[in-house]
Amino acid sequence: MEQAFKNISACQLMDCGCMDYKQTYAIQKKCVEETLQGADPTIMICEHPLVLTMGRLSKEENILCSQDTLQKRNIEVIRVDRGGQVTLHAPGQMMVYPILDLRKYKKDLKYYFRILEQVGIDLLNCFDILGSRLSGKTGVFVGDKKLISIGIGIRKWISFHGMAINVNTDLELFSMIKPCGLDVSMTSMSQIKQRQIHMSEVKTRLIDCFCRRFGLVIQQEVGVK
Amino acid sequence: MKQVVLPELGEGIETATIAAWNVKKGDLVKKEDDIVELVTDKASFSVSAGFDGRVIELQFQEGEEVAIGETLAVIDEENKKGFL
Numbered sequence: 273m274e275q276a277f278k279n280i281s282a283c284q285l286m287d288c289g290c291m292d293y294k295q296t297y298a299i300q301k302k303c304v305e306e307t308l309q310g311a312d313p314t315i316m317i318c319e320h321p322l323v324l325t326m327g328r329l330s331k332e333e334n335i336l337c338s339q340d341t342l343q344k345r346n347i348e349v350i351r352v353d354r355g356g357q358v359t360l361h362a363p364g365q366m367m368v369y370p371i372l373d374l375r376k377y378k379k380d381l382k383y384y385f386r387i388l389e390q391v392g393i394d395l396l397n398c399f400d401i402l403g404s405r406l407s408g409k410t411g412v413f414v415g416d417k418k419l420i421s422i423g424i425g426i427r428k429w430i431s432f433h434g435m436a437i438n439v440n441t442d443l444e445l446f447s448m449i450k451p452c453g454l455d456v457s458m459t460s461m462s463q464i465k466q467r468q469i470h471m472s473e474v475k476t477r478l479i480d481c482f483c484r485r486f487g488l489v490i491q492q493e494v495g496v497k
Numbered sequence: 498m499k500q501v502v503l504p505e506l507g508e509g510i511e512t513a514t515i516a517a518w519n520v521k522k523g524d525l526v527k528k529e530d531d532i533v534e535l536v537t538d539k540a541s542f543s544v545s546a547g548f549d550g551r552v553i554e555l556q557f558q559e560g561e562e563v564a565i566g567e568t569l570a571v572i573d574e575e576n577k578k579g580f581l
Contacts, residue, residue: 328516328536353516355540380507381540410539426542427531 281313281376282491285479288318290363291496293325293350299496300432303371307430312491315482316369316434317475320361324349324449327356327423334358334450341448354433356410356423358449364440364460366474368482374429377486385410385422387485388435392420394481395437395474401464409454417459418451437461439474499548501532501570503563506542512562513537520570524552525577533569550574 286303288296296318303314324335324347334357335342335349342349361367374384389405392412396403396419403412403419412420421436438460446458461469483489503513513535520532531543532552546552554571557563 328534328541329514329538353534353541355536355538378507379505381537381542382507382509384507385539422539424540426540428543428545 280487280489283313283315283483283488285490285493286314286316286496287475287493288316288496290319290321293320293323293348293361296320296367296369297352300369300371304427304430304432307371307373308428313373313488314371314494315479315488315490316367316371317478318367318369319363319365319471320367322347322360322362322445324358324360325354326351326358327354329355330357335448336450337448347448352425352433354423354425356421359421359423359436359451360445360449361436362441362445364438364442364462364471366437366439366471366478367434368437368478369434370431370482370486372431372486374426374431379429381424381426384424384431388422388424389420391478391481391485392435392437394485395478396461398477398481399461399465399469399474401461409456414459414464417457418454419459419461419464421451437474437478439469439471498553499550499572499574500568501544501547501572502568503535503544503565505565506537510537510565512564513542514562515557515559515569516541517559518555519543520546520552520555522552522555526550526552526572535563544569546570546572548572548574549577551576551578 393403425433440462516534516536526546550572553573
């Protein structure tokens with residue numbers, strides 16, 4: 273897989289820790305505006321408390337549990353302006369939200385997906401996990417199980433939303449939804465390795481894999497905006 | 498009259514679906530305004546007006562599929578009465 277870049281560019285890293293989904297969404301929107309004005313791209317990394325998000329193509333029937341259950345467990349369902357269908361975020365799942373000016377790479381949505389997938393495959397390879405693509409499906413799979421989901425938004429060719437990596441995610445939670453509208457089983461790095469994976473190590477490796485594929489170098493780590 | 502068309506989105510992408518219009522017929526728009534949001538299977542994206550003027554036609558409704566290169570909207574550059 274080729275590199276996506278021609279020249280190395282500076283970028284900023286924002287580690288949001290475990291943060292409410294709506295809060296990170298607001299930060300992404302702010303970063304998109306700043307990137308449109310010429311600011312360096314941003315890589316946001318975070319986890320979310322349990323939440324369901326519905327992309328533009330989501331169907332209600334892909335949420336398999338009742339409203340009552342959602343209310344009792346205090347699980348919010350949020351409609352968002354990304355592609356894809358319903359997905360779930362929870363602690364133990366590492367989110368990466370790249371705010372990149374894709375005009376500096378290639379104005380090609382599928383190309384962007386393929387590079388994101390390659391970052392995921394590279395990351396899994398660091399942990400001796402063989403990730404791969406499945407024809408006709410976006411994301412990274414191990415065998416026929418999905419480990420990394422991707423859904424993006426683009427505004428004036430600035431990317432937002434991104435990639436969800438199941439590191440130590442409680443996989444039982446996925447019984448609440450039909451992930452991405454697919455009849456697919458989900459897996460996680462911890463399920464495959466049969467041990468808890470250090471999130472800090474995943475984060476370090478992920479940033480490294482991401483920067484290599486996108487030709488970025490972390491210029492500064494910025495606080496939450 | 499200027500036509501706002503669905504731009505190339507990359508190799509192998511031939512259509513997209515209208516997710517939401519941000520404007521209605523008769524609205525004044527600036528060229529940088531995102532007038533419509535579209536979606537493919539895993540990406541949503543916005544299309545800008547590209548011209549200052551008044552929206553005189555929206556060619557598709559929400560939920561309809563549009564082919565690359567098709568006209569999404571028509572903007573009258575001459576009709577800017579009320580433009581700030």
